[in-house]
Amino acid sequence: FVWPYGGRSVYLCGSxxxxxxxxxxxxxxxxxxxxxxxxxxxxxxxxYKFIVDGKWRHDELQPFVSGNYGIVNTVLLARESHxxxxxxxxxxxxxxxxxxxxxxxxxxxxxxxxxxxxxxxRISEADLEVSRHRVSVFLSTHMAYELxxxx
Numbered sequence: 001f002v003w004p005y006g007g008r009s010v011y012l013c014g015s016x017x018x019x020x021x022x023x024x025x026x027x028x029x030x031x032x033x034x035x036x037x038x039x040x041x042x043x044x045x046x047x048y049k050f051i052v053d054g055k056w057r058h059d060e061l062q063p064f065v066s067g068n069y070g071i072v073n074t075v076l077l078a079r080e081s082h083x084x085x086x087x088x089x090x091x092x093x094x095x096x097x098x099x100x101x102x103x104x105x106x107x108x109x110x111x112x113x114x115x116x117x118x119x120x121x122r123i124s125e126a127d128l129e130v131s132r133h134r135v136s137v138f139l140s141t142h143m144a145y146e147l148x149x150x151x
Contacts (some may be wrong), residue, residue, distance in 0.1 A: 001023070001036065001037050001038075001039070001048070002027060002034060002035070002036050003034070003035040003036075003050050003052065003055075003057075004033065004034045004035075005033070005052070005059075006032075006033035007035065007052040007053050008033075008053050009024075009052075009053060009054075010024075010025040010035040010050055010051070010052050010109070011023060011024055011025060011050065011051040012025055012037055012039075012048060012049055012050060012051075012052075013048065013049055013050075014046055014048025014049065014073075015046050015047045015048065015049060016039075016041055016042075016046050016048070022051055023037055023039060024037070025037040025050075025129050028127075028131070029130075029134065030127055030130070030131070031127070041076075041078040042078065043078050043079055044078055045075065045076075045077055045078075046075070046076045046077075046078060047065065047073035047074070047075050047076075048073060048074055048075075048076065049074060049085075050074055058072050058073055059074045061078075062074045062075075062076075063075045076104075081100045
């Protein structure tokens with residue numbers, strides 16, 4: 001999920017959290033106005049909103065629905081590819097490459113009166129590669145127990 005409109009603190013909330021949990025989003029490295037989070041969703045229809053600096057917001061450039069009492073939610077139809085199993089099967093490769101849905105970053109689509117409009121990319125391929133490299137270096141130079149919070 002991406003919130004490209006800035007803010008000091010941004011959270012994600014939706015039908016997949018039963019509207020009770022607020023998942024924190026983090027700024028994209030090198031672009032402090034774009035917030036992101038990666039989560040595993042079961043396939044199906046989901047509604048969600050962002051909480052930006054304490055106010056409920058929806059992304060007007062993404063598909064959305066208007067519900068009862070004028071409440072507007074952004075919608076997502078998650079496919080199988082959006083679901084990341086909690087436990088990886090032994091057959092799955094554990095390679096060091098990091099797969100990113102480039103379409104989500106390179107092309108935003110706006111639904112307006114049933115028509116699709118392509119918008120300019122917000123994050124360049126070079127910026128994605130720099131972020132991938134930095135995350136890979138960080139993860140390869142730290143032990144798992146250093147990365148996990150103490151309990």
